[in-house]
Every structure is written in structure tokens, then in C-alpha cells.
Amino acid sequence: MRDRHRPARTRRPPHRRGRPVTARRTITRRAPGKLFVVGEYAVVEPGHPAILVAVDRHVAVTVTGSGGDDVVIDSDLRPEPARWRRRDEGLGPVDGRAPDGLTHVVSAIEVVDALLAERGLRPAPMRVSIRSGLHRAGTKLGLGSSGAVTVAAVSAVAAHRGLDLSPADRFRLALLASARRDPGGSGGDLAAAVWGGWIAYRAPDRAAVLDLARRRGVQEALRAPWPGFGLRRLPPPRGLALEVGWTGRPADTATLAGRLRTRTWREGAARHDFLARSDACVRASIRALERRDDHELLRRVRDARKILTDLDGEARLGVFTAELTALCDAAESVGGAAKPSGAGGGDCGIALLDAGAEKDIARLRDGWAAAGVVPLPVRVRPPEGNTE
Structure with missing residues (x-):
């Protein structure tokens, strides 16, 4: 019978200090x-x-x-x-x-x-x-x-x-x-x-x-x-479809973003103007999503395209390729809103448009294909867990 006042010996877990025991799981x-x-x-x-x-x-x-x-x-x-x-x-x-x-x-x-x-x-x-x-x-x-x-x-x-x-x-x-x-x-x-x-x-x-x-x-x-x-x-848009188009060309995100770290850009007025415009656009987009205002969200995504266009012209980053420009134009021609997603210079872009407008979505995809943009069958992944 074990002494009640003496602590029981416990087995040392195999992953404690010392040579580890290999886990096969x-x-x-x-x-x-x-x-x-x-x-x-x-x-x-x-x-x-x-x-x-x-x-x-x-x-x-x-x-x-x-x-x-x-x-x-x-x-x-x-x-x-x-x-x-x-x-x-x-x-x-x-x-x-x-x-x-x-x-x-x-x-x-x-x-x-x-x-x-x-x-x-x-x-x-x-x-x-x-x-x-x-x-x-x-x-x-x-x-x-x-x-x-x-x-x-x-x-x-x-x-x-x-x-x-x-x-x-x-x-x-x-x-x-x-x-x-x-x-x-x-x-x-x-x-x-x-x-x-x-x-x-x-x-x-x-x-x-x-x-x-x-x-x-x-x-x-x-x-x-x-x-x-x-x-x-954030809640998703109430009645908008998210379409994704791939340009077929990979982009070097680190290089593109790195061009904005030069001393001239960081100390110039253009940087402050860009940040202020981008922040205002994001805040307005958040409000549009929370109010379930799809029309306002489309307007803000078009604003975001313009902000990136101006940034591209100012800093000469190469955000907009011919394919990404065609991607955006095709979406706006059917009443949607579109922009590059991420650094641009290739990779992919997004478009938002009326989820019930099946003919417009088909026209968008046809326009992308004609411009060398590949429609990707991508959907939003539902949220997981909490934010703690």
C-alpha cells in the first residue's frame, strides 16, 4: 500500500527534456x-x-x-x-x-x-x-x-x-x-x-x-x-457575387511592395495622400458591409481601383498589367466593380456584381477569357473559431 503522504511517481512524458521519443502519429x-x-x-x-x-x-x-x-x-x-x-x-x-x-x-x-x-x-x-x-x-x-x-x-x-x-x-x-x-x-x-x-x-x-x-x-x-x-x-455582401480572374502570370509581391520603401516615397506627400485615401475607402467599405449596402460597396471597390491606379502612376510599380486592366473593364461594362487583388503585376483580380444577374456573370467570364484571363471557381471560405 502506497504511503499517503508520499507523492505518487508519475511517468515522464516522452517529449520532455532529454532525447525525444519519436512520435509516429x-x-x-x-x-x-x-x-x-x-x-x-x-x-x-x-x-x-x-x-x-x-x-x-x-x-x-x-x-x-x-x-x-x-x-x-x-x-x-x-x-x-x-x-x-x-x-x-x-x-x-x-x-x-x-x-x-x-x-x-x-x-x-x-x-x-x-x-x-x-x-x-x-x-x-x-x-x-x-x-x-x-x-x-x-x-x-x-x-x-x-x-x-x-x-x-x-x-x-x-x-x-x-x-x-x-x-x-x-x-x-x-x-x-x-x-x-x-x-x-x-x-x-x-x-x-x-x-x-x-x-x-x-x-x-x-x-x-x-x-x-x-x-x-x-x-x-x-x-x-x-x-x-x-x-x-465582417458580414458578407447581401446580394453580390465574388468572381475571381487569374492572369496566368505570377507576380513578385515582395518586390512590388518593396518599391514603396524608398526614402523618397516614404518622406513624400504622395505617400500620406495615398494612405489617407486608402484608409477612407476601407472604412467606408466596412460601413457598407455592416449596413448590407451592396450599391455602396460597389462604389467603394471602384474607388479602390482608382486609388491603385493613381498609386501606380505616382510610384511606377507596374500594378496594372494589360490583363488586369481588361479584367476591371469587363466587370464595369456589365455593371460590376473590379480591381487587382493584392500587389498586382500579375496574379489575380476580383470582381463584384449582382449575384442574380446570371447573363452578366456569363458575359464577364467570356470577356475575361477573350482577354486571356482565366475565371477561377473560387468561393469564400466560411469563418472558423473566434477572434480571441
């Missing part, structure tokens, strides 16, 4: 892509708003325990798996060459590793498999594949190690992972991938967030307030 997590409705470019500035929607196409990440000490990453976008080894400075490629296209996944694993270490847990060897529904024949569609794979990887790796993350935790870990690679990204794609549906989003100050994580750790960064960050759910 398989965990799969999916994250949806996104579309910007209004507010792109301005949203990269902390505290400035945008409206996004999540779409019903996903990236899936599957994590399985493996033998040895390495992390093996395979993707349907790569011809062969890549092997990584944990080192003091993070994951490093075993053969010394970092493969292209895996940086977001590697960064997601590193951030989860850091959180595990702060909680007294050791990471385990694993195989990470990526399958993307946000590409066509290996070419990205402009639906936020980088953000979706980051969120899916954070979620799958954390779940595989037994971490129970709230939606807010998943977003914050994903943003830390993304900002370590590119602090210029707004994180709007991450927010859409986590919460789904229609959202109004304001980006946090990524430099401040990264500094917080460096000084006080990842776990504290999950709890502390993030300057500039904001998120709220």
Missing part, C-alpha cells in the same frame, strides 16, 4: 488562401486597415514522426525532398544548400521549436509534407500560398508536439515566422488563413513584434499587446 492541418478586397499596399504600414476574404482553396501540411535526428520536407511543388538538421542557429540544410520555396515552412518550424524550448520541451525529428491547392501546374495563383503554408505548418507542427494553440496563438506564431523572413509583409494573408470569412485587418508593427520576441521570448510575445494590430469579422 500523423497530423494534417489545412489553411485557406486569401483575396484582398480593398486596402492592399496601405496595409503594410502598421495600423492601416484592409479588407480580406479567405477562399475555399487550401494548402495542406502533414507532419509524421520519423527516425534519425533530421527534419525532412517534401512538397508537391518540388522534385525531391529536402533534409534539414537542427543547429544552434536554427534549421540548416544537410547538404549545405537551402532549397528554394521552403523558407516559410522552415521558419514556421523554427518558431514552434523556440516555443517548445521555452516550455521545457524538445523538438522531435519529423517529416513534413506539403500539398498546395493554391497553384496550377506549379504556378502560384496569387491567393496567398506563402501565408497559407505558414499557418498550416505552424498548426501541424505544434499539434504534432501536443501544443494546443488558440487561433490568436496560431496567427501570432505564423506572423513571427513570416516576419523573420520578410518584415515587409502585412500578415493579412495569415489572418485570413486563421479566421476565414470576411475580415477587417490592421497589421501590427512587425519590427516591434520581432524585437519583443527576441528580448522576452516567443511565449511572452503570444501574450503581450501588439502595437497596431486589429481584427474584426
